[in-house]
Amino acid sequence: MAEVVWLTAKLAGVTTLLLLLLATPLAWWLARGEGLAREVVGALVGLPILLPPTVLGFYLLIALGPESPLMAPLQPFGVRTLAFTFAGLVIGSLVYSLPFAVQPLRNAFQAVGQHNLDAAATLGASPMAVFTRVALPLSLPGYFVAAILTFAHTVGEFGVVLMIGGAIPGETEVLSIKIFHMVEALEWRQAHLVSGALVGFGFLVIVAMLLLERRMARAARADD
Template identity: 60%
Template sequence: MADVGGAIWVTVCLATITTLCLLIIATPLAWWLSRGRSLVKDIITAIVALPIVLPPTVLGFYLLVAMGPQSPLMTLLHPFGIRTLNFSFVGLVIGSIVYSLPFAVQPIRNAFEHLGRRPFDVAATLRASPLDTFFSVALPMARKGFLTAALLVFAHTVGEFGVVLMIGGAIPGKTEVVSIRIWQMVEQLDWPNAHRLAGGLMVFAFTVLLSLLIIDRRLGNPRHD
């Protein structure tokens, strides 16, 4: 059970850090993508959405290469004594951010697009600066998108398997997460504990989906055109 507790702790820490990082990263990106359409934005949108359609092992493989000691990116860190980020918690965070990026960007982008032009036109008539308009109008009115993104990213990170196994392995207390622990239990024919841990994730997934439905019902607002 100590291994299970360690796996749960690593999973919660990974999901929390990934969620906070992606809310920061996805907000300006989603705002930019929501302001009009262009070929460049369509290309960026497709790149952001790649983790949805790519097999996790493919994404994990390229992340493994990118964070390996021979990677051009990692050579920049060699003077600091860092040769690789593979099989480390930092590497897991980077992989999780890439893997869950579309689950943060899309809900926030949808929320920004749903606002329409009217709130911003009103802010402009009041001589609010673009930055002030963004923080005082766009962010508060798009709160539904942020809540949805946070729940989706957290849940998606908790359920990761292929990517984290490729770049993190299964080091107890360091890179071993709940999904990998369940897989190990099944390999060891430890069905009772596998049932308990898998059942806990089922309850967690149902709670997240129910929360999303409640958020949609309570915070759903008409478009302001």
């Protein structure tokens, strides 16, 4: 069980770190951009929320399979497929949890007062300096929200993980899959213990979110 817990935490941690990096420029553009393209991209980002996980997992399985054109550049290096590997799980988790990282960051960036950005630009700051020295510090609460949601959402994945990773012990068998196998084997006590732990984890995540939102609201009132 320790191996399963470690693999789940590893997957959630790697996914969270990568998504915070990847989602930052995307969320900034969605928050500050204009035009139809922004709305189309925003819809695509939010699509994993509405799609059944098995549908998303099915297309990811095809995209990362040995017959996929996306895998052709890796075949000279001996990599024919990323399906049923930890790397494949990470890619699937990045896609599935993308909206849970992008949307909080987008909201945080939108909440940054335009007057703050304009003031920094007036003082001669470059666009990168405006972002790193003004927008980024003011948006840190959004990063905490995005990190919490992404980590928790990745821990709870089932459909995408099952489709793209299967259940290879030590490689792709995470907690959600382990519970499924426990139920199949009629190991009710073990399933109760693991499921109860995840319920407690989810409760703590919600409490943390509520406390963080309260703190953000107080900070916003103080700034006003």
